[in-house]
Amino acid sequence: MKKILLFIAALIIVGVLAQQFGWVHFLTDVQSLRQVLEDFGWWGYLIFILLSILVAVFLLPGQFLAIVGGLVYGGFLGGALTVIGASIGATISFILGKYIARDYVLKKFGNSETFKKIEKGVKENGVSFLIFTRLVPVFPYAIQSYAYAMTPMTVKKFSLISFLTMLPASFIYAFMASEIATKGVSIKLLFEFTIAGILLALLAYLPKKFSHKINRLTKEYKKND
Template sequence: MNKKLKTIIMVAVLAIAFYGIYSTGLIDTLKDFDEFQKLIEDAGSLGYVIYILIFIAAAVFSLPASVITISGGIVFGPVLGAILALAGATAGAIAAFLVSRYIARDFIVDKFGKNAIFKKIESGVEKNGKDFLILTRLVPVFPYNIQNYAYGVTNIELATYSIITLITMAPGAFVYAYMAGEIAQNGITTGFFVKLLLAGVVLFGVSQIPKIFAKKKGIDMDPVNNK
């Protein structure tokens, strides 16, 4: 099977899968917090699996993921919801990476290879290796969904990508899911505001460290600067 035919088939498979997701109303459900929460709660013990699968679908097809993270904290509780949100976000990022590398690589390179973000990530990995991945995960100067596909066409190893993605996505996933779960269980209390303040300090600190590191190493993360 020649490369062009393989690309056409793989893109067609993804298009059919997307149509299947769209026809079930999942996209509209993700936009409606109450509907999404009801979907997970009605699934019972299968809710864990469905939650992870929805996260994977959202990453692969670039669907909104914020409501999924928040719903995890509300439906499953602050701690379990945060863990599931991180697991789902990581699984989704890996799935999109694999699609980019092994299924739709040629299509993505042909259509988006000249995109400023794709070019910046490719050159960043070539010059700085895994350091660039760490920085762009901690400081989201590039949209996460685009990152997943862009890194798939670089030479970065899957294991490296997976481990770094898991670690660097943990702060955000835990904060959003945990805070949502706290509100659902205890309401807006003084304790909640204290935790929210601490979470804000943590996220701010996490965002500043890589900026300092990038400046020290001379790593340019400006997506429009391709020197």
């Protein structure tokens, strides 16, 4: 109970501070965020990673962070920093939901359709469902970590899969943002966007494809055994 109360208090404090000092607006203002990170130099790397962690843990609107990373640091470094921060933030959220604030999370979100669908998806498809929802944002991304914390999935498995499945989108968004900033919008860039979208769609299809094969092989093994 003490842990739950501390967690609730932390959420309330951060939420109030975010509104009071304009942090929510700041995180969604790409130009301002870019300027601040540039002014900090090397320290900006740590600040960017910390922002990514805070966004994940406190469910703040950080959908532009990968874009900011690409604008400020370029496609490769911006994508790498985004993956590092988002992965750490997702893992912390998962641990908080599973071991510290489980009762609060269940009370707050347990009856939501997102939680119910994720629970059902993991039960029926296992890890492949996590891979699919990480590659394709069919559910609000920030809340997924807390939702998966309610399933039997381990921290190690969740962290590793989250990291690997964050790589494509993070680098694609950062790269595209960098390209727009340096070269502007062009036919070539639109073509690259199309190719990137097709690749992400194919990546999202793979877990389902492999899941069917694994289930079939498992059934055959049990039958022969």
